Amino acid sequence: MKAEPSAQQTLLDLQAKDSTIAQLTHRRKSLPELAQIAELDAEIAALDGKRIEASTRVSDLEREQKKADQEVELVKTRRQRNEERLNSGAVTNPKDLESLQHEIVALDRRIATLEDAELEVMESLEEALAALDMVANDLQARHQTRDQLVAARDEAYASIDAELADVQAARGAIARSLPEDLVALYEKVRSTHGGLGAAALRARRCEGCRLELNGADLRELAQAPDDDVQRCPECSRILVRTREPGL
Numbered sequence: 001m002k003a004e005p006s007a008q009q010t011l012l013d014l015q016a017k018d019s020t021i022a023q024l025t026h027r028r029k030s031l032p033e034l035a036q037i038a039e040l041d042a043e044i045a046a047l048d049g050k051r052i053e054a055s056t057r058v059s060d061l062e063r064e065q066k067k068a069d070q071e072v073e074l075v076k077t078r079r080q081r082n083e084e085r086l087n088s089g090a091v092t093n094p095k096d097l098e099s100l101q102h103e104i105v106a107l108d109r110r111i112a113t114l115e116d117a118e119l120e121v122m123e124s125l126e127e128a129l130a131a132l133d134m135v136a137n138d139l140q141a142r143h144q145t146r147d148q149l150v151a152a153r154d155e156a157y158a159s160i161d162a163e164l165a166d167v168q169a170a171r172g173a174i175a176r177s178l179p180e181d182l183v184a185l186y187e188k189v190r191s192t193h194g195g196l197g198a199a200a201l202r203a204r205r206c207e208g209c210r211l212e213l214n215g216a217d218l219r220e221l222a223q224a225p226d227d228d229v230q231r232c233p234e235c236s237r238i239l240v241r242t243r244e245p246g247l
C-alpha cells in the first residue's frame with residue numbers, strides 16, 4: 001500500500017487519540033467507586049435479609065403478645081365473675097362456696113402464670129425491636145454511603161465523558177483527513193493487535209512490539225520508497241518511519 005509520508009505521520013496522531021480513548025474507557029470501567037458500590041450492594045442485600053428476618057420476628061412476637069393479653073383478660077374476667085357470685089350471696093351451700101373459693105385461687109395462680117409468660121413475650125419483643133432498629137440503622141448508613149459513592153461515580157463519569165467527547169471529535173477530524181484505505185488497514189490491524197495498529201520506528205525499535213529490528217530488515221526499510229506503507233516484521237503493525245528511525 002502507498003500513502004504520503006505525512007499521512008503516515010498523521011496515522012500516529014490517530015493512534016495516539018485511539019490510545020487515549022482506550023485509556024479513558026478503561027478508567028471509566030475501573031473507577032474505584034464501582035467496586036465499592038458492588039461491595040456495598042452485597043452488604044445491603046445481606047442486611048436486607050436480616051431486616052426481613054428481624055421484622056418477621058417482631059410481628060410474630062406482637063401477635064404472641066396480643067394472644068397472651070387476651071388470655072390474661074379472659075381468665076381475669078372469669079375470676080371477676082366468680083368473685084361477684086361469691087359476694088352476691090346467691091351461693092349459700094358451703095360445698096359450693098368452697099369450690100368457688102378454690103376455683104378463684106386456681107384462677108389467681110393461672111393469671112400469675114399467664115402474666116409471667118406475657119412479660120417474657122414483652123421482653124423478647126423489646127429485644128426483637130432493638131435488633132430490628134440496629135439492622136435498620138446499619139442499612140440506612142450503608143445506603144447513605146452508597147448514595148455518596150454513586151454521586152462521586154457520576155461526577156467521574158461526567159468528567160471522563162466530557163474528555164472522551166473531545167478526544168473522539170479530534171479523532172474523527174484526523175481520520176477524515178487521512179486516505180480511506182490507510183485508515184481501513186489501520187483499523188483492521190488495530191482490531192487484532194490489542195488496540196495498537198500503527199507504531200513508530202524509533203532508534204531501530206518498533207514502538208508497537210518494543211523489539212529491535214535486525215540489520216537486514218532495517219536495510220530493507222531504509223531502501224523502501226517513503227510512500228510505501230511498511231509493516232513491522234516482528235508484530236506486523238503498520239510501521240511509521242520517523243525522523244530518527246535509526247536506519
Ligand SMILES: [Zn+2]
Pocket residue numbers: 199206207208209210211232233234235236237
Ligand atoms: Zn513491531
